[in-house]
Amino acid sequence: PSGDHLGFGGVCQDLGKIRVFCRIRPFNKSEVARGSQCVVSHPDEYTITVESSRGLKEFQFDRVFSSTSSQENVFEDTSRLIQSAVDGYNVCIFAYGQTGSGKTFTMIGDKQQEAPGVVPRAFKQIFQIMEENKGRFSFKVSAYMLEMYNERLLDLFVAPSESLSKKLEVRKDKNGLVYVQGAETREVTSAEELFLMFQQGCTNRHIASTRMNAESSRSHFIIAIILESTNLTNGTVSYGKLSLVDLAGSERAAKTGATDEQLKEANSINKSLSALGDVISALSNEQPFVPYRNNKLTMLMQDSLGGNAKTLMFVNISPAEWNAEETVASLIYATRVKAITNSAQKNSQSKEIARLKEIIIQLKAGESVELDV
Numbered sequence: 165p166s167g168d169h170l171g172f173g174g175v176c177q178d179l180g181k182i183r184v185f186c187r188i189r190p191f192n193k194s195e196v197a198r199g200s201q202c203v204v205s206h207p208d209e210y211t212i213t214v215e216s217s218r219g220l221k222e223f224q225f226d227r228v229f230s231s232t233s234s235q236e237n238v239f240e241d242t243s244r245l246i247q248s249a250v251d252g253y254n255v256c257i258f259a260y261g262q263t264g265s266g267k268t269f270t271m272i273g274d275k276q277q278e279a280p281g282v283v284p285r286a287f288k289q290i291f292q293i294m295e296e297n298k299g300r301f302s303f304k305v306s307a308y309m310l311e312m313y314n315e316r317l318l319d320l321f322v323a324p325s326e327s328l329s330k331k332l333e334v335r336k337d338k339n340g341l342v343y344v345q346g347a348e349t350r351e352v353t354s355a356e357e358l359f360l361m362f363q364q365g366c367t368n369r370h371i372a373s374t375r376m377n378a379e380s381s382r383s384h385f386i387i388a389i390i391l392e393s394t395n396l397t398n399g400t401v402s403y404g405k406l407s408l409v410d411l412a413g414s415e416r417a418a419k420t421g422a423t424d425e426q427l428k429e430a431n432s433i434n435k436s437l438s439a440l441g442d443v444i445s446a447l448s449n450e451q452p453f454v455p456y457r458n459n460k461l462t463m464l465m466q467d468s469l470g471g472n473a474k475t476l477m478f479v480n481i482s483p484a485e486w487n488a489e490e491t492v493a494s495l496i497y498a499t500r501v502k503a504i505t506n507s508a509q510k511n512s513q514s515k516e517i518a519r520l521k522e523i524i525i526q527l528k529a530g531e532s533v534e535l536d537v
């Protein structure tokens with residue numbers, strides 16, 4: 165509401181590049197026993213050097229968070245994007261990385277919510293911004309929540325049995341913004357109500373225990389919050405969308421100990437991540453054709469990658485030597501994402517334009533229209 169200049173610290177808006185934050189997770193108990201690290205150095209807030217079979221490699225990102233960075237530290241740098249979504253931009257924040265690298269911890273937080281992640285903090289901030297601006301704007305907030313499990317889109321706001329019988333279709337509106345036809349969209353009036361809905365939805369999510377992670381996400385998860393704000397002085401209406409995405413982890417079956425059903429899940433996860441990799445590769449090489457339609461995940465993320473959005477990617481990595489190959493692969497992947505240009509436009513219309521559109525629709529339908537002259 166305080167203007168589109170509040171955007172993303174200037175960087176995303178000026179250059180239109182996707183921003184990438186790298187987060188190193190702490191050693192876990194079993195890794196402490198194994199000892200050695202693959203992260204050789206992390207001399208400042210932007211640089212990280214990793215050793216693997218490919219030798220010593222240095223990477224630069226918009227931020228590198230060390231294993232001791234707190235959830236507060238991480239959110240501090242993320243929170244301006246929440247303002248952008250309220251201002252009427254399409255915003256996407258997503259986490260990518262090897263299984264067990266800390267994606268869910270970053271996006272959602274720990275189970276007890278003693279260290280809440282980006283999602284619950286974003287809920288609070290949305291309603292805080294609205295509270296601060298309530299004299300000048302009126303707001304409407306709604307949300308839908310989905311997972312992509314074994315190549316299927318499932319609605320997390322309804323019971324799993326009902327969700328299986330629903331047909332969800334990924335569509336694009338005339339401004340290039342993605343929406344999901346058939347997804348249950350619920351209106352909310354407070355951060356607490358949104359969080360409760362989110363928690364209930366999470367109980368429908370597919371999670372399982374693997375050798376790499378006791379609570380591994382077996383699906384890609386997305387919550388989209390739609391923010392409509394009306395300027396009470398001039399009637400302008402803005403529509404923002406905040407998509408928060410926790411991708412399922414890339415993994416090697418031998419390492420995770422996957423069998424049967426988990427193998428099927430892993431194949432599906434790897435298939436969609438590989439389609440995402442193809443899209444990222446085409447975009448970063450500025451190829452004329454981008455294969456968005458090869459997979460539902462890439463269709464869902466179409467506006468966030470090379471489209472009309474301000475996008476932030478977290479690349480989550482393990483510091484342990486035994487994960488060095490996966491860590492370097494993730495960092496190479498993330499470096500490609502950094503090269504992608506988005507073109508974010510504010511989605512708003514004046515009172516007059518909104519009225520004109522209404523009139524055109526009425527005329528097309530053969531209805532008579534009363535004009536105020």
Ligand SMILES: Nc1ncnc2c1ncn2[C@@H]1O[C@H](COP(=O)(O)OP(=O)(O)OP(=O)(O)O)[C@@H](O)[C@H]1O
Nearest residue numbers: 189190263264265266267268269377380381412413
């Ligand atoms: N920065 C961190 N600080 C403290 N604990 C962390 C951190 N990052 C991850 N963890 C812990 O490491 C474990 C694995 O993390 P998490 O479940 O977030 O990984 P993931 O990348 O989402 O895995 P998957 O792809 O298998 O779902 C969890 O117990 C989590 O609490």
